[in-house]
Amino acid sequence: MVQASKLQTMFTDMVTARYYEERLQEEYLEGKQPAFDISAGPIPGELHLAAGHEASATGVCQHLRDDDTVTAPHRPHHIAIAKGVDLNRMTAEIFGRETGLSKGKGGHMHLFDPEVNFACSGIIAEGCPPAVGAGLAAKKRNEDSVAVAFIGEGAVSQGAFLESLNLASVQDLPVVFVIEDNDWAISMPKDRVTDVADASQRAGGFDMPGERVDSDDATAVYDAAKEAVGRARDGNGPTLLEVQVHRRMGHFMGDPESYRPEEDSAAAKNRDSIERLASELRAAGIEDEEIDELRENAHDRVDSAIEWAKDQPQPDPEDAYGDVFVGPESGVTTTETTHELAGDTRAGGDD
Amino acid sequence: MVQASKLQTMFTDMVTARYYEERLQEEYLEGKQPAFDISAGPIPGELHLAAGHEASATGVCQHLRDDDTVTAPHRPHHIAIAKGVDLNRMTAEIFGRETGLSKGKGGHMHLFDPEVNFACSGIIAEGCPPAVGAGLAAKKRNEDSVAVAFIGEGAVSQGAFLESLNLASVQDLPVVFVIEDNDWAISMPKDRVTDVADASQRAGGFDMPGERVDSDDATAVYDAAKEAVGRARDGNGPTLLEVQVHRRMGHFMGDPESYRPEEDSAAAKNRDSIERLASELRAAGIEDEEIDELRENAHDRVDSAIEWAKDQPQPDPEDAYGDVFVGPESGVTTTETTHELAGDTRAGGDD
């Protein structure tokens, strides 16, 4: 049984993430009406929203500390929220503002919050190797922090993921790989891209434990992740976890979803993991009032983050030239060396 | 029980390949004495010899036709021989001669013989996707040819291999993946690079049958490959096969093998798959005399191929500029189009 306080935190994460996506959707579509023009409106670029994925992020991140690393894919907001990323600065980043996490340079697929060791990226499975590297660093430093790499079920055939399973396994690293299975990779259903219905089965080929949470249920994820993260933290190596989630919106904003059967969309809408968790809260004796309050607080937090973000200044065009490197181009020195070398002048030396 | 005539063919392949490598070793080292200089001597470049790998190639290729495709890795000669690649032109290629398979442009890691659909390449696991493509072509054309990709056990963690397992599996393609496990990836023992002692175990993660032949035994390989190739040819999809072989020489010529325990080298020398097959020939009633004759004929063939190759002319330096493309640079036309387009001149058109 998951503690009531944990249930509350998870519920808060989930409603925060859900409402966040709904609000971003609104903001994003503003200015893109009546004709959808990707270059118009207050939020630049593509936008991949995660409504329906919340259970996975919160169930896993409950077990994580700030010094644990998380890498997320192109659909990152729910994970960022569960990991405790600064919501204001994240939102400002999504709106492309100067005070955003990346000063407006990264955008919604490139959110970095080193305070809580969160990063995401836009290439399929690309976050897996760096997560393995974070695990490697922890092991080398003899620290008990862990790393978690989230990917979608469409990513389970990408080399970066499969190679990472092996590297984590052979080096016995504290890494948990979490597959969020929302049944779709853009327009491609899972059975079109792999023969394996349960992709945690890939783990066996690397002598790694694999497990699938077959229902979109935050507490079930919580339990499975507890074991996986615990295993990693105790130095017993990596785990592969697959979690059933569902996709309530298009792949990205503007996706007509014409490839998607209506029953599938309807089914996704019906199996709502937030309502499921709310019932568990009630079963744990938490009053409806309190649940409503959690929800309202979450909504307020989201609204105020969006409010704050929209108030932030646009970056100065000149800023585009900075931040390619953190140090000087010349490295740690600008001084020419002055050694006198014996023999032939062509033999090295300096000018 | 494998037919006697098959046993003889296999024995011939094996002694041909073994003697070929021994002779190339001699030739290669010529001119590299006393100090080993990779740029000296009659054979250019690196040389990866496959002495000890023969059982795998012959056991598999017995089941193949000329229209079946084989891709091999950097250690290709035994496979090329078993697949029926033109021995003279292959040898000329290895010696960098004009009449070589690739006119001296490819070398020992880049042997192509389209007559028997053989190719090899120098990047780990790089031949797997093209083999899948050959299988795809066969399926599309409704032909019953198959494709076999050979790799080393060091390649089982490379994305190109793992992704190929999935693509072949989800598309149900007639492909057999063969892992030649010689215990070493250059200086790295298998357990340093993966936790899985039997890499055919990787197959399970893709719902593909996997099998390991745990002894360096040509007829055992023959039997396992019969099933795998048969499955592919009958349209029942891919198989992953791992085959124990052994490495009798260094990774490449010039490898000091200082990383390798002496017992391991000695053990490799002792478990000789050729002698094992010879006993089977004897058990099948084939006389020692006949066995000796097979061996001598094979040696003669190798000697004469090397003789021939060394007589071939060096390529003309000017030839370096050709063969980047087979067709003209301009594509199928050199003629400018002459359409008159309505409206604004900037709207396309030509000059």
Place this chain on the structure above:
Amino acid sequence: MAQQDSAQAIDRELTMSRAMVEAIADEMRADEEVFYMGEDVADYGGIFDSTQGLLEEFGHDRIMDVPISETAYIGAAVGAAQAGMRPIAELMFVDFFGVGMDQIYNQMAKNTYMSGASVNVPMVLTTAVGGTYNDAAQHSQTLYGTFAHLPGMKVVVPSTAYDAKGLMHNAIRDDDPVVYMFHKRLMGIGWMPAPDGPKTPVPEEEYTIPFGSADVKREGEDVTVVTLGLHVHRAIEAAEDLAEDGIDAEVVDLRTLVPLDTETILESVAKTGRLVVVDEDYRSYGVTSEIVARVAEEDLASLEAVSRLAVPDVPIPYARPLENEVIPATEDIKDAVRSIGS
């Protein structure tokens, strides 16, 4: 410019994506061996409309969705091409090249040479390029220079519907590997409005445009602007504005980077003496470098002034003011032309 010898001016206009798809469909009808592989190319019709409508006619066997595993399926295209088929493989965004580059440049591009031409690789690699819609550092690059630098691939960059169709016919029929880089902003996708220019009249019939034949999209006497892709249209716009100031710019659309039509560039510079190269790829070690170097090497005498305009060696930033700063705009082209006098 269009010659005057055909009977009647063609006025059926197509978007660049329709023109490209028309060529693909024609080739697929003519030759059973042509097929298309990629992510979301079947039911979705290509994220950037590159296969719109093809599934309906050709079915899932020839318009194939594949697992997200670029190494595997691009390499499979190489294998199928070597078996004599004529695959078209799509890399959804060129920015993803890093997950499949080994198959692209060590197999697709080199197998012909490494085999002494006993093998050839008749395939097309299509890929979407370009920014201007704030998709940030991993989804907005053009990477023209990266592909053009490595030998063994022909590199095609159409700027109009007319060119897109003729170049695609040539690409599919070519017995050698062709990388066909289409700019998202030019495709005429509903949700990403194209500028004026790429939508052009397109003949219904098949035709091929040769590779290595740059197209003078606007004639001019004072300065040569060499460019490609989206920036052809920005350069033409700049030229029209400059004309009002009495500066007559010639706009050369490269159309292919490999082979490169040096002759047309040299002819133009011989006439104008001034060279501006405009590119949406990174500035250093890229397209602008090569064009300037060829002219400097082959006709230094006629070169009076030169200027390069490209992305200033920074990754593509996300926010609009930042992205606008780094991708050359029409105004920047005008400034570059003015900066080298006239």
Place this chain on the structure above:
Amino acid sequence: MAQQDSAQAIDRELTMSRAMVEAIADEMRADEEVFYMGEDVADYGGIFDSTQGLLEEFGHDRIMDVPISETAYIGAAVGAAQAGMRPIAELMFVDFFGVGMDQIYNQMAKNTYMSGASVNVPMVLTTAVGGTYNDAAQHSQTLYGTFAHLPGMKVVVPSTAYDAKGLMHNAIRDDDPVVYMFHKRLMGIGWMPAPDGPKTPVPEEEYTIPFGSADVKREGEDVTVVTLGLHVHRAIEAAEDLAEDGIDAEVVDLRTLVPLDTETILESVAKTGRLVVVDEDYRSYGVTSEIVARVAEEDLASLEAVSRLAVPDVPIPYARPLENEVIPATEDIKDAVRSIGS
């Protein structure tokens, strides 16, 4: 050239590989966070001696053999670097970049920028480059241009033991990602004899050579030869021969491609008026292009003649006569210099 202000000329000579390894060992002693990952870097000591002897001192935990999975371990280096460690990851041959390029250029090179510098990636990617020993199209390239074109990585190419050590110290201490490309032929490996030149006196103490500082390896008045890596030594040899004919060539060793020391090149060309660029990478869209373009753009007036010498846009062939034909030789450099007069 070496200045005259130190007490006594240094005469301890090292091969380039020993110098490189010495710097790595020093840094590993000084900082626990430095470690080395690669294939065959532990017991083998690096196929090209890049880690020779390090295992004995530092053990398998810090000199780590890794599975043949470049994407995974190079990406892991990125992750460890972002966690504050200072990994050195080795890509055995640069020709293998295609199997790991996404992690290299979309993570290692871009994460700093994409994070607005809230994250940085203090790692070194070492890799062996170059031909001259007939290893054919997949093991002989230099690919300088491919790496230098993409922003976010510093690109270092040492040509001598002295430079190799100072540049390696700077690379490891740098808080930004550095690609350190060492030419096999220069390393002084037993089985691949180096030419005269790379083995130089090397101080025992630590020192850093700044990036973006080209080194005039030979002064001259008549022509500027800009080059790097192996070809520094071929250019010096050519210059010595040319001197006998009264042509006085200056040889500029770039040492780093990113940042590029344009100033030293411009100064030299201002003096000589003639520019020859020599490169072992492919000719088009590469290093030679960039050097010529920078000079043309920034000081066209002083440029009287220019010539480029590089691999002529073909994959590297195997047989000796063919490889010799495509890789610029000392004779070719002399011819190029003569071809543009003096």
